[in-house]
Amino acid sequence: MAKILVIDDDVTFSSLLERFLVRYKHKVAVCHSLKEAATIFKSTFDIVFLDLRLPDGDGISFLEKIKEESPEVPVVIMTNYAEVASAVSAMKKGAFDYISKPFQQESVLNVIENATKQTDGSAVVTKTPELQTSVVAISDKNTNAEMVFGISNASKKLAEYVGLVAPTDMSVLITGKSGTGKEVVAKSIHMQSSRKEFPFIAVDCGAIPKEIASSEFFGHVKGSFTGAVSDKKGHFEEANEGTIFLDEVGNLSYENQIQLLRALQERKIKPVGSSKEIDVNIRILSATNENLLKAVENGEFREDLYHRLNEFSIKVPSLVDRMEDMMIFAEHFLASANKQLGKQVIGFDRDAIICFQQYAWPGNLRELQNVIKRSVLLTSGNYITEGVLPSELFENSGVEDVGFITSLSTKDNEKALIIAALEKTNNNKTLAAKLLNVSRKTLYNKLKAYGLDS
Numbered sequence: 539m540a541k542i543l544v545i546d547d548d549v550t551f552s553s554l555l556e557r558f559l560v561r562y563k564h565k566v567a568v569c570h571s572l573k574e575a576a577t578i579f580k581s582t583f584d585i586v587f588l589d590l591r592l593p594d595g596d597g598i599s600f601l602e603k604i605k606e607e608s609p610e611v612p613v614v615i616m617t618n619y620a621e622v623a624s625a626v627s628a629m630k631k632g633a634f635d636y637i638s639k640p641f642q643q644e645s646v647l648n649v650i651e652n653a654t655k656q657t658d659g660s661a662v663v664t665k666t667p668e669l670q671t672s673v674v675a676i677s678d679k680n681t682n683a684e685m686v687f688g689i690s691n692a693s694k695k696l697a698e699y700v701g702l703v704a705p706t707d708m709s710v711l712i713t714g715k716s717g718t719g720k721e722v723v724a725k726s727i728h729m730q731s732s733r734k735e736f737p738f739i740a741v742d743c744g745a746i747p748k749e750i751a752s753s754e755f756f757g758h759v760k761g762s763f764t765g766a767v768s769d770k771k772g773h774f775e776e777a778n779e780g781t782i783f784l785d786e787v788g789n790l791s792y793e794n795q796i797q798l799l800r801a802l803q804e805r806k807i808k809p810v811g812s813s814k815e816i817d818v819n820i821r822i823l824s825a826t827n828e829n830l831l832k833a834v835e836n837g838e839f840r841e842d843l844y845h846r847l848n849e850f851s852i853k854v855p856s857l858v859d860r861m862e863d864m865m866i867f868a869e870h871f872l873a874s875a876n877k878q879l880g881k882q883v884i885g886f887d888r889d890a891i892i893c894f895q896q897y898a899w900p901g902n903l904r905e906l907q908n909v910i911k912r913s914v915l916l917t918s919g920n921y922i923t924e925g926v927l928p929s930e931l932f933e934n935s936g937v938e939d940v941g942f943i944t945s946l947s948t949k950d951n952e953k954a955l956i957i958a959a960l961e962k963t964n965n966n967k968t969l970a971a972k973l974l975n976v977s978r979k980t981l982y983n984k985l986k987a988y989g990l991d992s
């Protein structure tokens with residue numbers, strides 16, 4: 539286990555590297571500017587991964603500073619292919635080695651092994667406890683056991699809304715396409731609320747036949763109908779003091795909607811066949827992947843119930859709208875697939891990652907999770923390769939552009955993507971701009987900035 543400092547302003551890249559290193563039990567601190575790096579850096583780090591181009595200065599100057607103050611700390615330069623010459627000159631100035639972006643997982647592991655071998659070990663025992671704590675805190679910020687918070691703006695907004703509404707007792711309607719993680723969001727709201735010690739009961743409203751819905755929700759007494767051989771508690775009573783999550787709430791029959799509304803208004807339920815009312819104190823979270831407002835307009839869903847359920851609404855983004863998070867989720871699903879299947883697949887090779895980036899993921903996170911689990915099962919080597927990915931990932935889904943759009947948001951492969959887009963469109967700038975989802979003007983500015991305008 540090494541203590542590693544990553545200095546890179548590319549948030550996506552540094553987050554991927556951080557997660558990868560943490561998976562290998564390293565302690566990682568990340569900073570995105572030289573100013574931040576200057577405050578956090580101490581000789582107690584075993585290795586520093588340093589980008590050469592930072593917003594507030596040149597990585598080489600920071601390398602020189604480290605070599606002056608703590609010459610024993612190995613510094614690994616991170617470069618684009620185009621910058622290899624600068625990396626070599628950095629090595630002349632004392633850098634230990636360099637890795638190219640996007641990083642090959644094996645190269646990173648090798649460089650760490652070599653770098654830690656060369657240090658004499660004394661640095662490891664001189665670490666301060668305070669540093670260890672702060673480093674762990676940084677590494678843990680994006681995950682908890684079940685839910686991964688991404689780094690995209692859409693994910694940040696989602697986490698913010700969840701954090702805001704969770705401590706209140708408001709009913710929340712969670713919308714979003716199938717497989718985006720609506721139930722995970724509901725659970726997270728429950729776990730961040732004062733009801734977290736009480737039950738979280740998830741009910742799939744789409745799976746309950748309308749004839750038995752009231753018995754499922756409110757329970758029944760023995761003998762109240764054929765088959766009611768004993769008293770049964772309903773979901774509302776089971777969830778008492780806690781949270782009930784009504785998934786696919788749009789599928790409830792009109793009659794069941796009336797019963798549900800009554801229970802919500804009166805906060806009392808009456809089991810089928812019983813004359814006794816039972817007080818319930820529950821919070822309602824519900825989810826739908828349909829347009830419930832349209833169902834209201836069409837008279838299929840009661841407007842009064844809609845407003846009861848929708849005191850606050852949260853939209854969970856589709857995976858294509860949070861592609862910056864994709865590899866974070868992929869790493870998370872890889873770790874759980876390894877655990878479930880007793881395998882030790884290390885990661886994804888470059889072509890597999892590109893394939894992931896160019897696919898539309900209509901089934902969202904659930905599909906990504908399934909693809910990864912299947913791939914882990916089929917992988918006999920250390921890395922998931924294109925060869926084990928299902929064929930639908932290679933079919934032209936019409937969203938090839940999506941890979942470009944999202945990738946373009948990361949600085950380091952921007953130039954390569956622009957070149958690829960120009961090649962693909964035979965140098966037609968209008969089409970290339972369309973493919974990259976930027977305006978022609980933006981493309982011209984970027985061509986100029988990268989010296990591609992000649």
Ligand SMILES: Nc1ncnc2c1ncn2[C@@H]1O[C@H](COP(=O)(O)OP(=O)(O)OP(=O)(O)O)[C@@H](O)[C@H]1O
Pocket residue numbers: 684685686687714715716717718719720721722723785825827870903904907
């Ligand atoms: N933030 C997350 N972190 C980790 N895993 C997640 C996250 N969001 C979703 N998942 C996983 O993705 C899968 C789909 O999530 P979930 O069942 O919550 O989606 P959903 O939107 O409720 O789907 P549906 O509309 O089909 O009911 C689950 O296996 C879940 O564990």
